[in-house]
Amino acid sequence: MKKLAIIGASYLQLPLVEKANAMGIETHCFAWPEGAVCKEVAAYFYPISILEKEAILEKCTEIGIDGITTIATDMAVPTICYVAEKLNLISNSYASALASTNKGEMRKAFAAQCCAIPKFAVVTEWEREVPSLHFPVIVKPADRSGSRGVTKVLSTDDLPSAITYAIEESFSKQALVEEYIEGVEVSVESISWNGAHHILAITDKMTTGAPHFVELAHHQPSQLPAAVQEKIKSETLKCLNALEVKNGAGHSEFKITPEGDVFVIEVGARMGGDFIGSHLVELSTGYDFVKGVIAIALNSFEEPILNKHQFSGVYFLSKETEQIKSYFSSSNDFDVEKQIQSESLKLLTNSNDRSGYLIYQSNKKVELL
Ligand SMILES: Nc1ncnc2c1ncn2[C@@H]1O[C@H](COP(=O)(O)OP(=O)(O)OP(=O)(O)O)[C@@H](O)[C@H]1O
Numbered sequence: 130m131k132k133l134a135i136i137g138a139s140y141l142q143l144p145l146v147e148k149a150n151a152m153g154i155e156t157h158c159f160a161w162p163e164g165a166v167c168k169e170v171a172a173y174f175y176p177i178s179i180l181e182k183e184a185i186l187e188k189c190t191e192i193g194i195d196g197i198t199t200i201a202t203d204m205a206v207p208t209i210c211y212v213a214e215k216l217n218l219i220s221n222s223y224a225s226a227l228a229s230t231n232k233g234e235m236r237k238a239f240a241a242q243c244c245a246i247p248k249f250a251v252v253t254e255w256e257r258e259v260p261s262l263h264f265p266v267i268v269k270p271a272d273r274s275g276s277r278g279v280t281k282v283l284s285t286d287d288l289p290s291a292i293t294y295a296i297e298e299s300f301s302k303q304a305l306v307e308e309y310i311e312g313v314e315v316s317v318e319s320i321s322w323n324g325a326h327h328i329l330a331i332t333d334k335m336t337t338g339a340p341h342f343v344e345l346a347h348h349q350p351s352q353l354p355a356a357v358q359e360k361i362k363s364e365t366l367k368c369l370n371a372l373e374v375k376n377g378a379g380h381s382e383f384k385i386t387p388e389g390d391v392f393v394i395e396v397g398a399r400m401g402g403d404f405i406g407s408h409l410v411e412l413s414t415g416y417d418f419v420k421g422v423i424a425i426a427l428n429s430f431e432e433p434i435l436n437k438h439q440f441s442g443v444y445f446l447s448k449e450t451e452q453i454k455s456y457f458s459s460s461n462d463f464d465v466e467k468q469i470q471s472e473s474l475k476l477l478t479n480s481n482d483r484s485g486y487l488i489y490q491s492n493k494k495v496e497l498l
């Protein structure tokens with residue numbers, strides 16, 4: 130029986146643990162016990178923080194794991210690559226993991242390979258000097274996700290408080306200040322094997338917009354013109370190569386200006402969260418992405434076959450999307466899965482504030498907002 134280490138045990142990892150169990154794989158899950166819903170589902174659970182790379186390496190060596198992975202947790206990526214590198218298992222290099230989980234390092238790697246990026250500066254508590262950038266700018270922590278600490282700033286006056294907010298949220302106490310790119314936003318879901326990338330889907334993203342840009346909905350396939358999608362795909366390949374992402378899932382985020390220019394916002398060497406990787410890709414394309422990621426971690430790969438052409442998406446419930454609440458109590462022909470997690474609806478400052486989700490599949494895009 131193959132043994133798979135899974136880093137993280139929150140609800141995000143549940144589809145991974147369940148799929149690996151169903152594939153007859155012995156699952157070994159590592160995470161801080163708080164909120165570890167996979168604890169009861171995995172064959173083995175170890176209450177070790179996902180950041181404790183040495184302790185996880187020691188345990189994985191003792192178990193004799195055959196592979197190690199996660200699906201949507203950025204913070205787990207360096208630990209996974211570290212352990213995989215030490216044990217000669219399939220993943221990306223540790224250096225690649227450091228670049229894909231720090232937005233400052235990532236921007237530098239993109240710049241070195243001529244990927245189109247916004248003008249940016251890295252600031253710290255001590256070095257708050259920002260070179261001349263055009264306002265509006267976006268200020269964000271170098272190493273967080275879920276839009277925590279992200280603010281759009283219109284003028285110099287509001288910059289110090291946005292920098293303080295971002296630095297407070299940052300683990301490494303670093304923030305990025307970068308020029309704001311006007312336009313629509315997409316993500317690209319991909320899977321790579323030995324450095325060859327396969328693009329599975331382009332996802333249209335809808336957010337609250339300024340100031341904090343929290344995701345409200347995602348839809349597949351993208352409705353952008355074919356020529357723009359081709360450009361997005363070629364930028365995705367460039368960005369994955371720039372970060373030396375060679376194996377496993379990729380989630381690349383882009384902004385597309387009204388002129389059709391494509392700027393990279395960030396690339397994760399893992400699946401996208403928000404059910405994009407775990408649910409939407411399979412619903413719209415027929416490809417079992419989670420199974421594909423597990424197979425790669427265990428050193429086997431089958432070329433993805435995209436044999437379904439459906440529309441899928443997810444809506445999140447919040448104060449901003451209050452008008453979709455009735456769809457949670459009615460039975461709709463597009464329903465796949467839905468849940469209200471909290472009765473109180475908030476105006477969003479980050480993705481944890483959201484109160485529920487509704488996943489759909491249909492033969493057309495479902496517009497609820
Ligand atoms: N330079 C930029 N120009 C325009 N919009 C931006 C820029 N940088 C970030 N954004 C907006 O802010 C959102 C969050 O930024 P970013 O992805 O860098 O942070 P994050 O915390 O990793 O977010 P998430 O985990 O939700 O993807 C983006 O999805 C985008 O809508």
Ligand SMILES: [Mg+2]
Nearest residue numbers: 275382394395
């Ligand atoms: Mg992002």
